[in-house]
Amino acid sequence: MSTTTTAKAAGNLGNWADERVGASKGVKFLARKIFPDHWSFMLGEVALYSFIILLLTGVFLTFFYIPSVGHTVYTGSYEQLAGQTVSEAYASSLSLSFDVRGGLLMRQIHHWSALIFVASIVTHMFRVFFTGAFRKPREINWVIGSVLALLAIVEGFAGYSLPDDLLSGTGLRIASSIILAIPVVGSYISFFLFGGQFPGEEFIPRLYTIHVLLLPGIFLALITAHLILLIVQKHTQYPGPGRTNENVVGYPLFPVYMAKAGGFFFIVFGITALMGALFTINPIWAYGAYHPSPVTAGSQPDWYMGWLDGAVRLTPGFLEFQVLGFTVSGNILLPALIIPGLVTMPMILYPWIEQWATGDKREHHLLDRPRNVPTRTGLGVMAITFYLLLLVSGGNDIIATHLRLSINDITNSLRLLVFVVPPLAYVVTKRICLGLQRKDREKVLHGRETGVIYRTEEGEFFEVHEPLDEHDRWLLVQHDSFRPLDPAPTEDERGVKRPGARFDKVKAKLSSFYFEDRIEPVTPAELEAAHHEHHGGHEAVEGSDEAERPALAGH
Amino acid sequence: MSIDQSHGHPGSDVATTSEGGLPERFENPGLEPHRHRMADVDPKAAKRAERQVAALFGLSTLGTILFVVAYYAVSIEGDSWAEIARQLRISTTLLGIGLALATFGVGAGAVHWAKTLMPDEERIELRHPMRGTDEDRDAALDILREGSAEAGIGRRPLIRNSLLGALVPLTVGPAIVLLRDTGPLPGNDLSTTFWKQGLALVHDPITDPEGLGRKIKPEDLTIGSVVHVLPEGIQAEEVEHPLDEIAKAAVLLIRLNPDDLDEVSRAGAYEGIVAYSKICTHMGCPVALYEQQTHHLLCPCHQSTFDLKQNCKVIFGPAKRPLPQLAITVDDAGYLVAKSPFTEAAGPSFWERG
Numbered sequence: 001m002s003t004t005t006t007a008k009a010a011g012n013l014g015n016w017a018d019e020r021v022g023a024s025k026g027v028k029f030l031a032r033k034i035f036p037d038h039w040s041f042m043l044g045e046v047a048l049y050s051f052i053i054l055l056l057t058g059v060f061l062t063f064f065y066i067p068s069v070g071h072t073v074y075t076g077s078y079e080q081l082a083g084q085t086v087s088e089a090y091a092s093s094l095s096l097s098f099d100v101r102g103g104l105l106m107r108q109i110h111h112w113s114a115l116i117f118v119a120s121i122v123t124h125m126f127r128v129f130f131t132g133a134f135r136k137p138r139e140i141n142w143v144i145g146s147v148l149a150l151l152a153i154v155e156g157f158a159g160y161s162l163p164d165d166l167l168s169g170t171g172l173r174i175a176s177s178i179i180l181a182i183p184v185v186g187s188y189i190s191f192f193l194f195g196g197q198f199p200g201e202e203f204i205p206r207l208y209t210i211h212v213l214l215l216p217g218i219f220l221a222l223i224t225a226h227l228i229l230l231i232v233q234k235h236t237q238y239p240g241p242g243r244t245n246e247n248v249v250g251y252p253l254f255p256v257y258m259a260k261a262g263g264f265f266f267i268v269f270g271i272t273a274l275m276g277a278l279f280t281i282n283p284i285w286a287y288g289a290y291h292p293s294p295v296t297a298g299s300q301p302d303w304y305m306g307w308l309d310g311a312v313r314l315t316p317g318f319l320e321f322q323v324l325g326f327t328v329s330g331n332i333l334l335p336a337l338i339i340p341g342l343v344t345m346p347m348i349l350y351p352w353i354e355q356w357a358t359g360d361k362r363e364h365h366l367l368d369r370p371r372n373v374p375t376r377t378g379l380g381v382m383a384i385t386f387y388l389l390l391l392v393s394g395g396n397d398i399i400a401t402h403l404r405l406s407i408n409d410i411t412n413s414l415r416l417l418v419f420v421v422p423p424l425a426y427v428v429t430k431r432i433c434l435g436l437q438r439k440d441r442e443k444v445l446h447g448r449e450t451g452v453i454y455r456t457e458e459g460e461f462f463e464v465h466e467p468l469d470e471h472d473r474w475l476l477v478q479h480d481s482f483r484p485l486d487p488a489p490t491e492d493e494r495g496v497k498r499p500g501a502r503f504d505k506v507k508a509k510l511s512s513f514y515f516e517d518r519i520e521p522v523t524p525a526e527l528e529a530a531h532h533e534h535h536g537g538h539e540a541v542e543g544s545d546e547a548e549r550p551a552l553a554g555h
Numbered sequence: 556m557s558i559d560q561s562h563g564h565p566g567s568d569v570a571t572t573s574e575g576g577l578p579e580r581f582e583n584p585g586l587e588p589h590r591h592r593m594a595d596v597d598p599k600a601a602k603r604a605e606r607q608v609a610a611l612f613g614l615s616t617l618g619t620i621l622f623v624v625a626y627y628a629v630s631i632e633g634d635s636w637a638e639i640a641r642q643l644r645i646s647t648t649l650l651g652i653g654l655a656l657a658t659f660g661v662g663a664g665a666v667h668w669a670k671t672l673m674p675d676e677e678r679i680e681l682r683h684p685m686r687g688t689d690e691d692r693d694a695a696l697d698i699l700r701e702g703s704a705e706a707g708i709g710r711r712p713l714i715r716n717s718l719l720g721a722l723v724p725l726t727v728g729p730a731i732v733l734l735r736d737t738g739p740l741p742g743n744d745l746s747t748t749f750w751k752q753g754l755a756l757v758h759d760p761i762t763d764p765e766g767l768g769r770k771i772k773p774e775d776l777t778i779g780s781v782v783h784v785l786p787e788g789i790q791a792e793e794v795e796h797p798l799d800e801i802a803k804a805a806v807l808l809i810r811l812n813p814d815d816l817d818e819v820s821r822a823g824a825y826e827g828i829v830a831y832s833k834i835c836t837h838m839g840c841p842v843a844l845y846e847q848q849t850h851h852l853l854c855p856c857h858q859s860t861f862d863l864k865q866n867c868k869v870i871f872g873p874a875k876r877p878l879p880q881l882a883i884t885v886d887d888a889g890y891l892v893a894k895s896p897f898t899e900a901a902g903p904s905f906w907e908r909g
Contacts, residue, residue, distance in 0.1 A: 295840055
């Protein structure tokens with residue numbers, strides 16, 4: 001086809017679409033929308049793309065999987081199980097792996113991409129958290145994202161429970177025990193969910209409906225809302241020369257991001273396919289079919305459930321008690337229901353918690369550098385440390401067997417460490433952030449080290465410092481530095497107690513927790529003074545409320 | 556640490572001091588000068604990039620061909636599992652590499668195209684505050700007021716209240732009622748097991764396939780040996796939900812030196828042979844690891860440790876209650892049987908357990 005006929009065909013198609021759905025307006029609104037560029041913006045994309053890969057491979061798996069625990073005699077390729085009575089769910093999972101060409105590949109891609117899905121959501125949340133992208137006006141998207149993260153964990157658990165193998169069945173046994181532990185209604189909820197006693201015959205088919213219909217439907221709806229808000233509010237951007245709170249600097253959706261983001265989908269797919277081809281995951285044939293009598297030593301859930309399992313392992317048994325003839329299983333309720341609640345509620349509410357501390361009601365489209373918000377960064381690292389310690393606790397048996405240590409010693413140490421290390425991580429992180437801010441000030445005031453050493457005629461040595469150009473300097477001086485809020489007076493001018501005064505006091509406390517220790521960015525006046533000092537030999541002008549900094553030799 | 560009030564407003568970021576006519580804050584210097592890429596200035600480099608993109612797309616085509624060829628060329632059938640496994644490995648690897656090349660080629664080509672040949676001059680788009688203008692907000696308020704007045708929802712409380720009276724039960728009622736038949740009520744099911752007085756202990760055919768579900772005589776057991784045990788008849792055809800029953804009734808049978816047992820467990824033992832529920836009192840996993848030297852039972856799920864010498868008391872881990880003991884004796888033919896059913900609920904805790 002020649003160029004003119006191609007153009008004509010395209011024109012006809014465009015006309016057709018425009019006259020029916022007004023496509024020209026959509027193209028005008030969307031095609032040239034500007035998106036900023038940064039590698040960390042790809043984390044959310046990875047989550048979106050692995051969701052699409054999950055849908056594609058998942059549909060393939062449903063063609064062969066039978067969601068039933070009805071008994072069948074296994075007759076497939078896997079000799080070791082020949083003639084055994086197993087559930088149809090297990091038999092069909094084996095047969096779609098071994099008797100369907102490409103089946104094992106699809107199952108492994110599905111499982112790998114489920115792990116990548118949750119991992120990319122979590123790292124995307126880290127990015128959003130540490131750069132303050134959740135601030136006004138993006139609080140709603142933070143909440144949607146948090147809900148997506150939690151549902152992804154549930155969806156993953158539901159998915160790996162479907163093959164009805166020994167490992168996942170043990171996981172379901174644990175899930176049923178958590179439900180049983182709920183006071184008053186636990187047994188009833190468990191009997192309704194499982195259609196009677198554990199394991200029953202109803203749960204696998206019900207879980208299947210939840211896994212392939214209910215949750216994916218909710219995912220689609222929430223992801224759509226997440227992306228619409230992203231377009232309406234425009235993407236945040238990192239600070240830098242030319243980037244302001246009132247603009248977006250980047251490249252247009254069409255053609256640059258169509259090619260980059262569209263291409264990136266295929267790259268993610270390619271890497272996941274390679275993992276599915278080369279790395280075995282969840283070898284259900286090796287575990288065997290689920291049966292309530294046997295168990296494998298070293299049972300581990302998928303990584304995103306590991307921290308809850310770890311919390312369960314650490315909780316001592318004395319938390320179970322009897323009251324008025326009823327049993328309260330605190331040893332299960334605390335790690336499996338209360339701790340997840342205590343962790344997720346502050347996470348979801350975080351944008352508002354920080355707003356109380358800053359008293360800041362402005363829109364924010366420029367991201368923070370994590371070092372410039374030391375308290376937030378410290379809290380984030382504290383949470384991650386807590387999570388990692390629980391994850392390690394979930395593998396205490398593996399650590400014990402691999403390192404030949406006593407499981408009791410490991411567990412007891414971890415019981416202590418989960419209380420000690422996270423606060424320590426908070427303090428250390430905050431100090432590192434403050435140190436990095438001081439380094440930034442240093443660089444602005446005295447320039448960057450060139451490595452060139454001079455010796456004066458008197459024999460004095462000094463290093464030549466090269467002043468920053470205004471573009472490099474801007475990144476180091478552009479940020480806001482908040483100061484603690486003043487507590488508002490608790491009484492009005494007539495001495496009457498003001499309503500809401502107590503909450504204001506809490507907010508002021510929170511504010512001083514956040515901003516008591518802080519380093520302010522260099523001002524032009526300070527830079528000017530530093531220049532004078534270099535020439536006049538005066539002491540450095542200290543602009544921050546923080547500790548003193550040694551003045552370095554200048555240029 | 557004192558709050559330096561001279562330096563700024565609380566809660567604000569704007570410094571108020573200004574010295575020597577200098578601005579209070581640095582000013583944004585604007586975009587850095589654009590640096591051209593090789594392909595922008597050198598037509599040869601551009602041509603090279605074009606060829607690279609085409610090569611990546613070509614790689615994708617080859618990947619697809621590999622995928623289709625591997626699908627038909629590699630059979631996953633065979634006479635033995637070893638052969639099938641080998642074929643499967645080849646098939647999965649080739650299909651996967653084909654698919655990976657096919658997708659990765661398209662992706663890498665598109666990204667390379669965008670990065671080398673599409674314009675890389677940064678563009679600026681202005682943001683607009685999310686908040687509508689005052690006129691927009693007033694207009695919206697007017698519309699809402701007018702619409703509410705037209706509907707008369709404020710003037711006719713009867714309609715509003717009866718609508719609420721219809722919607723709230725509608726959204727709550729049927730959903731709850733309909734879920735009732737998802738399962739039976741617990742009743743006594745969690746507190747009882749298949750064990751009855753006189754029921755024989757048999758080898759668990761799953762964990763002990765050699766045992767063939769046989770009954771057990773005391774002399775079959777040497778000191779320190781352990782047998783996984785089920786009640787006789789639990790897998791008979793007339794049992795409606797054998798797995799549900801096994802999940803509660805599985806038992807471990809262990810022979811110890813009678814002197815190692817304490818008073819309480821000796822009462823339910825037979826010549827040093829004791830039977831304990833295998834279902835962990837914490838979360839229901841089978842407590843399947845037996846340490847012969849220490850006489851400890853360890854649950855592999857959360858490492859609760861039970862001491863056989865102390866009537867299976869919890870000595871470590873998250874479980875609270877000891878494993879319930881099944882009192883045993885021998886019948887007239889000399890086989891081990893249950894002396895009585897479990898005297899308490901076996902398995903994980905629940906509210907009504909007491």
